[in-house]
Amino acid sequence: MAGIIFYDIPSSLEPQAWSHNTWRVRYALNIKGIPYQTVWVEYPDIEAVCKKIGASPTGEEAPHYTLPVIQDTSTGAVISDGPLIVEYLDKQYPDTPALFPPGTLALQAGFTAAHAHAISPVRQFVIPRVNSRLNPRSEEYFRRTREQDWGNKMEDITPVGEARVVEWGKYRDGLGKVDSWFKKSTGPFLTGESVTFADVSVVSCLIWLKVIFGEDSPEWKDIASWHDGRWDGLVNAFAKYQH
The missing domain is CATH 3.40.30.10 (Glutaredoxin)
Structure with missing residues (x-):
């Protein structure tokens, strides 16, 4: 085992x-x-x-x-x-790559909280899609608890029409803030060439969206095209760990 x-x-x-x-x-x-x-x-x-x-x-x-x-x-x-x-x-397991290098725990906690806040507008788009991807027993539980959280029917959580355009734009702009943080790095990851937990947190949210929306969905194609392809590139950089 x-x-x-x-x-x-x-x-x-x-x-x-x-x-x-x-x-x-x-x-x-x-x-x-x-x-x-x-x-x-x-x-x-x-x-x-x-x-x-x-x-x-x-x-x-x-x-x-x-x-x-x-x-x-x-x-x-x-x-x-x-x-x-x-x-x-x-x-x-100290002989494995450290995702919280010494002295970075507080900074990474702050980053992951800021990242979660920046991308929060996407939740209204992805939660109903998650519901449709679950097995029946989990779907019933997820629907019941999330409808309580949102105070709305699952089918009514995602905005439509002009409101959808506005809210999707808020998510794009939130990712734009995160992109500006990455641009300050000297390498592909937040601290340069080495992966940290902060990078893992960002890519975990991206793979969540890619899996739930679908690789060929308009939503993922949008995300993959933003900010000079940074997000699609980050997911691809982690492909060898995606199993």
Whole structure:
């Protein structure tokens, strides 16, 4: 059995991986070359599985169980939450590429928060598409919980007409801010030639959109064409870790 058991959420697609949150850990494991086994968990089963293996909840106000989670069979550790998992992997497997180089943890936390805020307008476009890509049990759970979060029917979350043009433009402009940060680097990644967790966070959101919208969709073709092709190029740079 692999040393790491990685708990992920399946889709109805092939391959099944889709979630930007879990892609951050999948990419990290692949970059580090750490063997792992994927256990697929449908949305309604996440809480029970997490409690069974002793994974901590990630919600701050009330117990809320989410994926990714890893279980390290070589140490007995069970870690919840993507950044904490990658911090653990850096410390426990020091002979692998460090995604949080010494002294960068706070800066990377700030960057990932700023990036998430900058691209937040895309959520209204992708959430309904995610719903259509899930297996039936997860689809029912996802629809019910997201409609509660948004206060709207799934079919009415994505804007239409002129509002769609405006909101899609806000996402493009948000990515433009991120592009301006990348331009300050001396290499293809944020710190130059070496990949960090911040790069992984950015590309995880991009692969999420590419998988959910579809490679040949108008949405992905739009994104791939923006900012001199930076985003398509970044996804391609990570292709060897995309499994």
